[in-house]
Amino acid sequence: MSAAELRIRTPEGITFAYPLAGPVTRCLAWAIDMTIVLTVCVVISSSLGAFGLVAPDLIQAITVISFFVVPVAYGVAFEWFWRGQTLGKMMLRLRVMDADGLRLQFHQVLMRNLVRFADLLPGCYLVGGVASLLSRKAQRLGDLAAGTIVVHHRKPAEPDLEQLLGTKFNSLRAHPHLCARLRQRTSPDEARLALQALLRRDEFDPAARVALFAELAAHFKTLVHFPPDVLEAMPDEQFIRNVADILFRTSEPKVEAA
Amino acid sequence: MIIDLPRFIAAERPAWVELESMLDDLAANPGLTLSLEQAQRFHFLYQKASADLGRVATFASEPELRRYLEALIARAYAELHETRERGARWHPLRWLLVEVPAVFRRQIGAFWMSLLATLVGTGFGAFAVLLDDEAKAAIVPPQFAHVLKDPAERVAEEEAAGGGRLSGVHATFAAQLMANNIGVSIKALALGMTWGIGTLLLLFYNGVILGLVGADFIAAGQTTFLLGWLLPHGSIEIPAILVGAQAGLVLARAMIRRGDRAPMSARLRGVGRDVVTLMGIVALMLVWAGLVESYFSQHHGPKLYPMKIAFGAVELAVLIAFLSSAWWKNPRAKA
Numbered sequence: 001m002s003a004a005e006l007r008i009r010t011p012e013g014i015t016f017a018y019p020l021a022g023p024v025t026r027c028l029a030w031a032i033d034m035t036i037v038l039t040v041c042v043v044i045s046s047s048l049g050a051f052g053l054v055a056p057d058l059i060q061a062i063t064v065i066s067f068f069v070v071p072v073a074y075g076v077a078f079e080w081f082w083r084g085q086t087l088g089k090m091m092l093r094l095r096v097m098d099a100d101g102l103r104l105q106f107h108q109v110l111m112r113n114l115v116r117f118a119d120l121l122p123g124c125y126l127v128g129g130v131a132s133l134l135s136r137k138a139q140r141l142g143d144l145a146a147g148t149i150v151v152h153h154r155k156p157a158e159p160d161l162e163q164l165l166g167t168k169f170n171s172l173r174a175h176p177h178l179c180a181r182l183r184q185r186t187s188p189d190e191a192r193l194a195l196q197a198l199l200r201r202d203e204f205d206p207a208a209r210v211a212l213f214a215e216l217a218a219h220f221k222t223l224v225h226f227p228p229d230v231l232e233a234m235p236d237e238q239f240i241r242n243v244a245d246i247l248f249r250t251s252e253p254k255v256e257a258a
Numbered sequence: 259m260i261i262d263l264p265r266f267i268a269a270e271r272p273a274w275v276e277l278e279s280m281l282d283d284l285a286a287n288p289g290l291t292l293s294l295e296q297a298q299r300f301h302f303l304y305q306k307a308s309a310d311l312g313r314v315a316t317f318a319s320e321p322e323l324r325r326y327l328e329a330l331i332a333r334a335y336a337e338l339h340e341t342r343e344r345g346a347r348w349h350p351l352r353w354l355l356v357e358v359p360a361v362f363r364r365q366i367g368a369f370w371m372s373l374l375a376t377l378v379g380t381g382f383g384a385f386a387v388l389l390d391d392e393a394k395a396a397i398v399p400p401q402f403a404h405v406l407k408d409p410a411e412r413v414a415e416e417e418a419a420g421g422g423r424l425s426g427v428h429a430t431f432a433a434q435l436m437a438n439n440i441g442v443s444i445k446a447l448a449l450g451m452t453w454g455i456g457t458l459l460l461l462f463y464n465g466v467i468l469g470l471v472g473a474d475f476i477a478a479g480q481t482t483f484l485l486g487w488l489l490p491h492g493s494i495e496i497p498a499i500l501v502g503a504q505a506g507l508v509l510a511r512a513m514i515r516r517g518d519r520a521p522m523s524a525r526l527r528g529v530g531r532d533v534v535t536l537m538g539i540v541a542l543m544l545v546w547a548g549l550v551e552s553y554f555s556q557h558h559g560p561k562l563y564p565m566k567i568a569f570g571a572v573e574l575a576v577l578i579a580f581l582s583s584a585w586w587k588n589p590r591a592k593a
Contacts, residue, residue: 010335012308016328061429068437083285099523101332102340107534114537115509117441118448118456141451145509147527 006137006149008101018101018151020138021094023129026150030125032088037071044070075113080106085153095153099137108146115142171230172242179246182224191247194220194240201237213237267323270310274330277303281333304334353538361535362581368507372446372500375458379465384473386466397470405471409478416483416558424556432552439495439544443502447509447537454510457503464499486563489570491551497577498543505536543577 005017044066048059078086084096084104096112098104119128119140128140137149173179197212204212217236220243231239280300284290292300311327362369386393394406404412416423424431442460449456475484512525520528550573554566 008332008335010308010331010339012305014308014311014331016332016335018332057427057429060427061433064430064433064437068441098336101335103336105530107531110534110537111530114444114534115448115451117444118451141448144523145451145526145533146530147523 006099006101006151016101018097018149021150021152022138023132025092025094025152026132027125027129029086029088029092029094032091033074033086034071036087037074040074041067041070072113075116076109079104079109079113084109089150093153094150096143096148097151099139099143099147099149104148108148111146112142112148115145116140118142170242170245171234172226172246175226175230178224178226182220182243182246185223186220186243186247190219190223191244194244195248198241198244210236213240216240266313270306273303273306274310274327277307277334278330281330281337284337300334301338304331304338307331307334353535354542357535358539359581359583361532362501362504362539365504365508365529365532365536368511369500369504371507372457372461372503375461375503376465376468376496376500379462380469380472381465382462383466383469383471385469387470387473388477394470394474397466402467405474409475409480409483413480413483413558416487417560420557420559424552428552431556432548435551436545436548439499439548440541443499443537443540443544446499446503447506447533450503450506450509451513452510453514454507457506457510461500461503468496482560482563482567483558485570486566487555487558490555490566490573491547491570493570493574494543494550494577495547497574498540498547501536501543502540505533505540508533508536 004022005019007015007017009015045063048062052059075086079096082090085094089095096104096109098108116128119125119131119142121127125140128142131144132138132140135144137143139149143149172182194216197216201209201213213236217239220240221231234242277300280296280303284292307327307330311324311331314324314327383397386397398405407415442464446457446460449460472484472488475481508529509526512529513522515525518525554569557566
């Protein structure tokens with residue numbers, strides 16, 4: 001297990017990983033949540049204030065109770081009904097999960113929110129912050145007690161392939177067996193490299209851009225030998241666009257009308 | 259080896275979509291139980307998706323597909339390998355009458371420990387105030403400054419006021435008591451994660467204050483007032499805090515237990531439900547204690563004391579009967 005992720009290996013021999021959230025991101029999510037909680041408490045207090053003349057004692061009691069209950073209930077209710085997310089966590093794309101990759105259970109949600117009182121000691125989440133820094137799974141005391149972890153629930157931003165690669169005719173697709181071989185022989189790093197080069201092509205100096213795509217094209221041409229007539233007059237950058245099109249777009253795009 | 263990826267995806271996608279659809283159903287209905295055929299189909303689809311991921315993993319230039327399958331399998335894994343009791347519908351009455359007493363008795367060792375820590379503190383507080391008059395001022399925190407007064411003086415003031423001092427603010431006072439006491443209980447629980455040291459110190463300190471006040475009133479010949487004042491709410495409030503601390507000590511025991519080969523995380527996981535159950539009853543007890551303290555305990559007068567003492571004694575008897583009655587024993591309770 002690396003420091004930044006929790007890897008789970010299933011009995012079927014499949015491994016998947018959860019990227020663990022660090023203390024800074026979690027602290028930001030908590031700050032957002034606290035802002036929301038305080039706002040809710042102030043809104044409750046203000047809105048009940050209008051009824052203060054009718055039953056001042058009852059209104060004051062409800063205000064006292066709400067200032068105690070809302071902070072605890074907020075975390076419990078959101079994490080339970082939103083499957084591990086509060087508003088702050090959702091904004092920062094974090095999610096509470098069972099530490100073994102199993103379903104989050106209600107008692108776990110309640111426990112991690114109750115033990116938060118120890119994590120907050122002596123102030124500003126010091127105990128919780130230190131505990132999560134020392135923990136292999138970045139767990140604060142509440143997480144440790146509840147058997148939970150906080151993970152990044154970030155769906156990787158997929159590049160807009162339609163915009164990037166366009167719908168132009170890809171002459172390499174005329175050779176499906178070579179396309180299949182290209183997919184087979186390209187490693188994930190090589191595929192990402194080609195995509196990143198395309199995504200950032202406008203950031204390069206013209207000379208560097210030409211040199212980079214020439215180098216990449218030369219490399220990919222060693223992986224699969226396309227017929228010379230297909231590559232003839234195809235610029236290196238266009239070749240890499242076509243390669244990325246084959247690697248990342250599984251279905252053939254509709255070719256735009258001339 | 260996958261030669262034709264589009265064909266592979268076209269062939270396998272229906273199974274992935276079906277698995278995703280079943281997962282969505284399970285997520286939307288936590289109480290949903292699969293029939294045998296559905297469970298078998300679910301298992302088949304999970305294994306099929308796992309096998310597909312295995313194939314795609316070797317065919318690594320498809321990061322998007324790989325991430326999709328990993329996410330799908332992670333969700334299915336969570337559903338399939340979850341062996342803990344599935345979200346059965348919660349029955350409040352069953353929880354109260356069966357689970358709470360069963361859990362309390364199952365973790366009774368931690369309760370005795372919290373009672374002992376409180377008694378040691380009580381003894382210390384009583385000894386300190388009887389030995390040295392200045393002990394009260396040195397130990398009592400500012401928020402309890404009213405107990406620094408001479409007990410006889412205090413009794414005279416309270417009896418003169420009757421119960422009028424809280425007139426018009428009973429509900430607010432009750433709310434403050436509930437919030438404060440539930441907060442103390444939650445702290446007692448949370449401090450269990452300091453290997454129980456924090457919980458024991460908290461109990462000891464509470465005991466010291468209790469012993470100090472109790473000994474002071476008894477020494478001043480105000481035992482009847484003391485019992486009439488404390489018993490109606492204290493017979494529930496003090497046990498509630500002890501139960502909160504019991505929950506904290508259950509956590510502490512799971513952290514430090516030696517001779518158990520299970521890792522600490524598994525031990526903590528094993529006591530999670532019990533701890534939450536104990537905290538549930540603590541909250542209920544403290545709501546009741548807050549109401550009693552605000553609306554009943556603060557009314558003073560010689561004629562009221564026998565009734566108040568009897569009321570407190572009955573509450574304590576009912577509580578003991580509730581927590582210890584054998585016929586409520588949960589048949590599924592651990593040995």
